[in-house]
Amino acid sequence: MKSENSNFNINNVHHVAFRCRDAEQTRWFYEEVLGLKLAAALAFDHLSGTEKEMEYMHIFFEMKDGNYIAFFDDPHNAPSDFFKDMNGFDSHVAVEVSSMEEIENIKNKLSKVGWDSFLIDHEFVHSLYIFDPNGIQLEFTCRDKDHDQILDEDAKKAHKAIEDWTKKTRELKVETFGSEALDQREK
Numbered sequence: 001m002k003s004e005n006s007n008f009n010i011n012n013v014h015h016v017a018f019r020c021r022d023a024e025q026t027r028w029f030y031e032e033v034l035g036l037k038l039a040a041a042l043a044f045d046h047l048s049g050t051e052k053e054m055e056y057m058h059i060f061f062e063m064k065d066g067n068y069i070a071f072f073d074d075p076h077n078a079p080s081d082f083f084k085d086m087n088g089f090d091s092h093v094a095v096e097v098s099s100m101e102e103i104e105n106i107k108n109k110l111s112k113v114g115w116d117s118f119l120i121d122h123e124f125v126h127s128l129y130i131f132d133p134n135g136i137q138l139e140f141t142c143r144d145k146d147h148d149q150i151l152d153e154d155a156k157k158a159h160k161a162i163e164d165w166t167k168k169t170r171e172l173k174v175e176t177f178g179s180e181a182l183d184q185r186e187k
């Protein structure tokens with residue numbers, strides 16, 4: 001259950017940030033293919049907040065709500081085999097669009113530049129998935145008309161679902177991670 005002191009005003013995501021292979025390739029994809037605004041391209045010669053010399057670029061793309069997807073182009077430290085398609089379970093970013101028509105438009109635009117995509121119907125949302133040029137899974141998602149109703153029902157069952165899941169998977173996790181790591185609640 002929510003603890004009493006957890007009422008901070010955390011409003012929204014300001015930005016999510018990933019490593020990119022190349023700022024220009026990433027700009028092409030996000031600005032020219034997906035139509036986001038290139039909001040900033042900041043070239044640094046030292047690590048922010050430190051004296052450490054480091055050449056890298058930090059770029060930001062702005063979405064309609066004023067939030068950002070950001071990237072670091074850090075060619076001196078990026079492992080050459082880093083940019084493989086990620087497992088979406090490891091991480092992915094879902095951006096929201098307002099209609100299924102928009103999903104179809106994005107799918108067609110991607111197909112024109114030879115980019116594969118696939119659709120999954122999650123009932124409360126309907127999503128189109130791709131991997132960007134850096135291997136990051138991007139999900140374009142559209143809310144179902146019953147989105148709020150479906151999630152309202154899910155929210156009622158959510159704490160119990162985690163309780164049941166914990167019982168079911170605890171033994172395996174103790175084997176994998178150890179109980180000390182699982183029960184850690186303070187650093």
Ligand SMILES: [Fe+2]
Nearest residue numbers: 092093094139
């Ligand atoms: Fe997702």
